[in-house]
Amino acid sequence: MANRITRRKFLISSGLAGIALKSPVLFASTPGASSSSPIMRRIPGTDESIPAIGMGTWITFNVGGDTQLVQQRTRVLKTFFDLGGTVVDGSPMYGSAADVMGEALNSLNAHDRIFAATKIWTGDESETRQEAARSSRRWGVERLDLLQVHNLLGWQGHLETLKEMKANGEVRYIGITTSHGRRHREFAQIMEREPLDFVQLTYNVLDREVEDRLLPLARERGIGVIVNRPFQGGSLFRRFQSEPLPDWAGDVGVSNWAEFFLKYIISHPAVTCAIPATSKVEHMKENMGALYGRLPDAAQRKQMADYVRSL
Amino acid sequence: MSGADWLSYSLQDFVMFGPQVFLRLFVRINQDLWPWQLLAVVAAFGIPALFLSQGERARRLAVGLMALAWATSGYGFLVGYFGPINWPATWFGWAFVAQGALLAVAALSGRVPGSRLPVGKFAVLWLLAVSGLPWLAMADSGQWEAVALFGIAPGTTAAAGALVVALIPGPWRWFYLPLLVLWSLFCAAISWVLQTWWLLVTPIATLLLAGAGLWLSPRPARSPD
Numbered sequence: 001m002a003n004r005i006t007r008r009k010f011l012i013s014s015g016l017a018g019i020a021l022k023s024p025v026l027f028a029s030t031p032g033a034s035s036s037s038p039i040m041r042r043i044p045g046t047d048e049s050i051p052a053i054g055m056g057t058w059i060t061f062n063v064g065g066d067t068q069l070v071q072q073r074t075r076v077l078k079t080f081f082d083l084g085g086t087v088v089d090g091s092p093m094y095g096s097a098a099d100v101m102g103e104a105l106n107s108l109n110a111h112d113r114i115f116a117a118t119k120i121w122t123g124d125e126s127e128t129r130q131e132a133a134r135s136s137r138r139w140g141v142e143r144l145d146l147l148q149v150h151n152l153l154g155w156q157g158h159l160e161t162l163k164e165m166k167a168n169g170e171v172r173y174i175g176i177t178t179s180h181g182r183r184h185r186e187f188a189q190i191m192e193r194e195p196l197d198f199v200q201l202t203y204n205v206l207d208r209e210v211e212d213r214l215l216p217l218a219r220e221r222g223i224g225v226i227v228n229r230p231f232q233g234g235s236l237f238r239r240f241q242s243e244p245l246p247d248w249a250g251d252v253g254v255s256n257w258a259e260f261f262l263k264y265i266i267s268h269p270a271v272t273c274a275i276p277a278t279s280k281v282e283h284m285k286e287n288m289g290a291l292y293g294r295l296p297d298a299a300q301r302k303q304m305a306d307y308v309r310s311l
Numbered sequence: 312m313s314g315a316d317w318l319s320y321s322l323q324d325f326v327m328f329g330p331q332v333f334l335r336l337f338v339r340i341n342q343d344l345w346p347w348q349l350l351a352v353v354a355a356f357g358i359p360a361l362f363l364s365q366g367e368r369a370r371r372l373a374v375g376l377m378a379l380a381w382a383t384s385g386y387g388f389l390v391g392y393f394g395p396i397n398w399p400a401t402w403f404g405w406a407f408v409a410q411g412a413l414l415a416v417a418a419l420s421g422r423v424p425g426s427r428l429p430v431g432k433f434a435v436l437w438l439l440a441v442s443g444l445p446w447l448a449m450a451d452s453g454q455w456e457a458v459a460l461f462g463i464a465p466g467t468t469a470a471a472g473a474l475v476v477a478l479i480p481g482p483w484r485w486f487y488l489p490l491l492v493l494w495s496l497f498c499a500a501i502s503w504v505l506q507t508w509w510l511l512v513t514p515i516a517t518l519l520l521a522g523a524g525l526w527l528s529p530r531p532a533r534s535p536d
């Protein structure tokens with residue numbers, strides 16, 4: 001990955017220059033911020049940084065053999081890369097999403113632009129390596145960047161193998177995932193004991209349970225945090241999109257609801273990256289807007305949460 | 312997993328595709344098959360005609376076509392198109408093929424009851440199913456290519472196939488019915504989550520037609536005493 005960074009930086013900055021020329025609105029919308037460089041987060045314990053906005057693929061990239069939709073999702077992925085994104089999250093559980101990602105990466109010739117994060121999702125704890133190999137084949141990448149045990153399924157056995165794989169250089173980072181607030185006690189115990197690089201969990205302006213225990217623990221243990229369901233599976237838009245943004249939205253670097261929800265998340269000091277999913281180019285542009293400009297401070301974060309609660 | 316964990320799951324968590332990709336399955340299969348689906352239309356309207364003709368061979372042919380429709384919609388639509396975005400659809404696809412085989416064996420090994428079947432009522436209900444249900448996917452998708460034809464689309468096929476309960480001899484029926492019920496629940500859950508409200512009519516129609524099939528099935532002849 002180290003040798004990819006210079007190229008990536010180049011791609012990001014040249015992509016951004018192009019976008020800035022094409023869409024000054026995106027950049028004008030975050031007044032006073034240094035809007036031209038993406039917000040990067042260091043992976044704890046390493047010198048590597050990743051963009052604070054990634055993308056998920058649950059539902060949105062599961063389009064099977066529908067060539068028209070594969071091409072459309074390829075445009076979504078291209079927009080993501082062009083706007084500075086690298087981290088893509090998948091799982092063998094997501095149907096054809098891994099194959100669609102593989103096809104999209106092929107047509108964009110973008111294998112060196114991706115931070116490929118997928119999961120081990122099988123109850124058979126002796127299948128870790130096979131499933132990882134299947135995933136890299138489907139994504140078309142030589143080596144996956146991050147392998148996470150999906151929803152703690154068979155985590156003991158898988159984690160042992162993942163540790164070996166990391167030691168052998170077969171994967172760069174390892175982790176575990178949960179979502180919807182499930183099994184947090186057990187999750188915390190694993191975080192306390194195991195040498196994890198990343199955890200993935202649900203966090204958004206309404207689901208904030210992780211602020212109490214898991215996020216502080218991640219900081220304390222030097223574990224990167226990937227945030228899933230940043231829009232609560234889309235329901236935050238259904239609930240709040242018709243409401244006005246607060247007058248002070250500009251002060252926190254926010255010009256639409258997508259940025260509001262995402263900046264709330266990535267401004268938490270323990271969070272490394274949020275992975276919103278979308279099937280639409282327009283939504284991807286909005287989401288990637290959160291990768292630029294000013295971020296709220298602690299007091300403003302509180303104001304944001306209070307505002308949403310008041311609606 | 313604890314009970315509380317299970318309670319945190321909703322139906323939504325089990326549906327791993329969106330409405331756009333689902334409704335396009337109908338469009339894609341129709342585009343890929345064109346113009347061969349016209350044969351399916353001929354079969355859909357030919358089956359009641361064969362029953363009305365009252366001959367034993369015609370009835371056998373009708374049941375054979377029905378069995379074929381189960382198999383083609385199961386293997387074609389469910390295994391070929393739906394399965395890649397939703398694994399349970401593949402299992403249903405093979406179950407549809409098995410259902411077709413079961414129907415063929417059950418009905419063709421014995422006599423296909425005909426003389427005592429109220430064919431008029433059977434034909435009317437059948438025609439309602441095969442001509443009414445195909446439009447629902449179009450109503451949800453807004454595209455005429457999404458028409459869900461009998462023998463191609465599993466929903467319409469199962470709904471019309473439910474009526475065939477009337478033709479299956481006694482004990483065989485209890486092998487034939489479970490798939491209809493499971494399939495209807497599966498379809499209803501998907502339509503509910505995807506909010507494809509028109510398509511929700513198909514599983515409801517399937518269960519109603521299965522009920523109608525039981526009602527139409529010829530009673531054993533009264534003993535002469």
Ligand SMILES: NC(=O)c1ccc[n+]([C@@H]2O[C@H](COP(=O)([O-])OP(=O)(O)OC[C@H]3O[C@@H](n4cnc5c(N)ncnc54)[C@H](OP(=O)(O)O)[C@@H]3O)[C@@H](O)[C@H]2O)c1
Nearest residue numbers: 056057058177179228229230231232233234276277278279
């Ligand atoms: N246990 C686990 O490991 C786990 C569990 C859950 C999720 N995840 C990961 O986390 C990712 C994100 O979670 P998620 O997909 O469940 O939910 P999410 O990202 O919170 O929400 C996705 C929904 O938001 C909508 N959306 C996205 N951007 C939008 C915008 N700018 N305006 C309006 N609507 C917008 C999308 O619809 P459109 O397509 O119309 O944009 C989609 O329906 C997943 O894709 C997956 O990779 C992992």
